Amino acid sequence: MGKEVAAAIARWCALVDHPVTPRLTAICDINPAALEWFDTVTTKVTDYHDLLSDESIDVLYIAVRHDLHEQIYLDAVAAGKDFLGEKPFGIDLDAATRIVDAVEASNVFVRCSSEMPFFPGAQAAFERIRSGSLGRIIEATNYFSHSSDLDLAKPVNWKRQQRFCGASGVLNDLGLHALHVPLRLGWEPASVYAVLQDLVPQRPGPDGALAACDTFENATLLCAVEQEGGRFPLTLGMKRIDPAQKNTWALRVTGMEGGVEFSTRRPKTLKVMRLDGQEQVWQEVEMGSQSDFPTITGGIFETGFSDAMLQMWAAYLAERAGQLGDRFGCVTPREALASHRVVAAVMRSHAEQSVVEPSALSGRQRTGAGH
Numbered sequence: 001m002g003k004e005v006a007a008a009i010a011r012w013c014a015l016v017d018h019p020v021t022p023r024l025t026a027i028c029d030i031n032p033a034a035l036e037w038f039d040t041v042t043t044k045v046t047d048y049h050d051l052l053s054d055e056s057i058d059v060l061y062i063a064v065r066h067d068l069h070e071q072i073y074l075d076a077v078a079a080g081k082d083f084l085g086e087k088p089f090g091i092d093l094d095a096a097t098r099i100v101d102a103v104e105a106s107n108v109f110v111r112c113s114s115e116m117p118f119f120p121g122a123q124a125a126f127e128r129i130r131s132g133s134l135g136r137i138i139e140a141t142n143y144f145s146h147s148s149d150l151d152l153a154k155p156v157n158w159k160r161q162q163r164f165c166g167a168s169g170v171l172n173d174l175g176l177h178a179l180h181v182p183l184r185l186g187w188e189p190a191s192v193y194a195v196l197q198d199l200v201p202q203r204p205g206p207d208g209a210l211a212a213c214d215t216f217e218n219a220t221l222l223c224a225v226e227q228e229g230g231r232f233p234l235t236l237g238m239k240r241i242d243p244a245q246k247n248t249w250a251l252r253v254t255g256m257e258g259g260v261e262f263s264t265r266r267p268k269t270l271k272v273m274r275l276d277g278q279e280q281v282w283q284e285v286e287m288g289s290q291s292d293f294p295t296i297t298g299g300i301f302e303t304g305f306s307d308a309m310l311q312m313w314a315a316y317l318a319e320r321a322g323q324l325g326d327r328f329g330c331v332t333p334r335e336a337l338a339s340h341r342v343v344a345a346v347m348r349s350h351a352e353q354s355v356v357e358p359s360a361l362s363g364r365q366r367t368g369a370g371h
């Protein structure tokens with residue numbers, strides 16, 4: 001992921017009139033071989049403390065294994081460094097709570113990574129929902145799906161081992177991707193019922209022998225969300241084995257007065273439902289390249305993952321500079337904490353085969369709606 005961010009910064013000139021121009025000056029990895037690729041970087045270190053004590057560095061991007069989040073994020077806060085941290089923002093609810101407490105007791109500007117909602121189609125869908133134009137919500141679905149784990153020969157790695165990834169497995173990996181927009185809309189679930197699947201218990205280890213792959217591959221969550229007049233169902237999916245899906249992020253919301261649907265499978269297409277007398281008509285709007293931050297790319301051209309990364313970083317650095325305005329911002333520490341509350345509720349729901357209220361799992365206040 002560090003390479004993705006380096007590539008986004010190298011393409012910064014595609015942004016039109018952004019208030020900030022970042023320069024990538026330093027990189028850290030405990031594995032010296034991983035440093036080689038970063039050929040334009042002047043500072044290369046293997047101990048992250050050397051970055052924390054470097055006064056020439058303003059902002060860090062921290063992308064490490066989940067079991068390392070807490071220590072490195074807390075050290076960054078203590079050093080007074082602003083950072084964009086990776087999801088899930090701590091290995092579990094307790095770790096996330098300690099990180100967010102430290103962030104909120106400090107002056108550092110911290111956000112969490114989640115780039116998929118920066119696709120133009122996702123932004124357009126979000127705006128239609130947020131505006132209230134759908135009327136009373138009937139139901140909503142958001143999922144994030146991969147399929148490469150269908151290959152049983154794929155070697156085990158840290159994301160497939162609880163001690164590194166976290167007990168919730170795929171929820172720690174893909175959960176925040178599916179929760180970012182619902183939480184931003186103020187849809188923190190009032191209750192959760194989850195079905196978790198451990199589909200592949202073993203995978204080839206480094207020596208080729210089978211090793212434990214003790215994380216859940218797939219999670220399906222049926223959540224209830226409060227709205228005026230009664231609850232509505234929010235179905236969330238986080239799946240490593242959803243055949244034929246390659247990093248597919250999809251959102252579908254229907255209301256009494258309209259609906260929207262967007263999937264990165266068809267990144268050019270926003271589907272919009274409107275009422276036409278007694279009929280309901282789904283129409284397609286062709287999305288171009290433009291998201292929240294304008295770029296030099298022609299409006300008719302296609303968008304992709306790298307563009308979403310650029311937009312996410314544009315949002316982080318604009319917000320840090322106090323210039324986000326009413327644009328869509330990155331995941332806040334409180335939203336990351338809220339996502340951990342949902343994940344903790346999922347784990348209890350799975351263990352007890354019951355419906356669980358996330359708010360009962362922590363004394364922290366719920367996130368608010370809006371940007």
Ligand SMILES: NC(=O)c1ccc[n+]([C@@H]2O[C@H](COP(=O)([O-])OP(=O)(O)OC[C@H]3O[C@@H](n4cnc5c(N)ncnc54)[C@H](O)[C@@H]3O)[C@@H](O)[C@H]2O)c1
Binds near residue numbers: 001002066172
């Ligand atoms: N936003 C996204 O779309 C997205 C995609 C993939 C991963 N991620 C997240 O990014 C984070 C990292 O995932 P990844 O896939 O890049 O992992 P990775 O294993 O590919 O890379 C992690 C790097 O951290 C290095 N490292 C380990 N310990 C270190 C330490 N103490 N100091 C410095 N470097 C250290 C490793 O050598 C490795 O090069 C995770 O939180 C993951 O959930 C986000």
